[in-house]
Amino acid sequence: MNAHSSSRYTAAIVDLDGTMVDTLGDFQVALNAAMADLGLDRVGREFIEHTVGKGSEHLVRQTLAAVGASESRFAEAFDRYQHHYDRINGKYADVYDGVIEGLVRLQAAGLALACLTNKPVAFAKALLEMKGLAPFFSMVSGGDSFERKKPDPLPVVRTCEALGSEPSRTLVVGDSVNDATAARAAGCPVVLVRYGYNHGQPVAEVDCDGTVDRLDAIDLH
Numbered sequence: 703m704n705a706h707s708s709s710r711y712t713a714a715i716v717d718l719d720g721t722m723v724d725t726l727g728d729f730q731v732a733l734n735a736a737m738a739d740l741g742l743d744r745v746g747r748e749f750i751e752h753t754v755g756k757g758s759e760h761l762v763r764q765t766l767a768a769v770g771a772s773e774s775r776f777a778e779a780f781d782r783y784q785h786h787y788d789r790i791n792g793k794y795a796d797v798y799d800g801v802i803e804g805l806v807r808l809q810a811a812g813l814a815l816a817c818l819t820n821k822p823v824a825f826a827k828a829l830l831e832m833k834g835l836a837p838f839f840s841m842v843s844g845g846d847s848f849e850r851k852k853p854d855p856l857p858v859v860r861t862c863e864a865l866g867s868e869p870s871r872t873l874v875v876g877d878s879v880n881d882a883t884a885a886r887a888a889g890c891p892v893v894l895v896r897y898g899y900n901h902g903q904p905v906a907e908v909d910c911d912g913t914v915d916r917l918d919a920i921d922l923h
């Protein structure tokens with residue numbers, strides 16, 4: 703334990719979509735408004751739940767493929783998607799039960815907190831502000847903050863460096879295999895929430911150090 707911490711961890715890196723905020727409604731509204739602008743079909747909630755987590759470009763590419771549209775429409779689709787997402791960001795999204803309580807506990811245990819998401823950083827910052835979560839985080843990074851996104855370890859390694867926290871004492875909290883893979887490769891312990899997206903797969907099947915039903919149920923000792 704260090705002087706400021708009552709935990710074996712000195713910091714935590716927390717994912718956003720599917721971990722702190724249920725944003726499927728935002729994704730669905732923005733994506734389908736973009737598809738409508740392009741004269742394309744809509745996609746359903748389940749498709750989005752299975753596809754989200756690897757960043758906006760991936761989501762838009764997979765959506766075009768799912769509705770049978772040409773890849774050549776990507777630039778136009780991505781532009782419309784970002785336009786609509788910016789307009790509705792947070793309107794159809796809810797903070798999960800236990801998140802505020804969990805962040806309060808992490809902070810009270812002396813951990814430095816960073817939010818690391820594959821969402822574009824501007825959308826992430828605006829969403830955290832809107833939902834009252836921004837004050838917990840000394841650092842917020844998105845899918846466009848580093849050269850590579852999760853599941854690559856780079857964003858996790860860089861976040862540990864910026865926080866001045868050893869990877870082995872930096873807990874990654876996420877909802878998907880992308881978070882777990884990035885954390886493992888960076889040398890960080892990782893706990894996953896069971897209620898998130900994870901491409902529609904149970905997190906029990908993912909290599910991680912534990913799973914929880916609520917963010918305030920994480921064992922910090």
Ligand SMILES: O=C(O)COP(=O)(O)O
Pocket residue numbers: 717718719720754755756757758818819820821822
């Ligand atoms: O793909 C996304 O935008 C969602 O990203 P996150 O789960 O890393 O927050």
Ligand SMILES: [Mg+2]
Pocket residue numbers: 717718719720721755876877878898
């Ligand atoms: Mg997530």
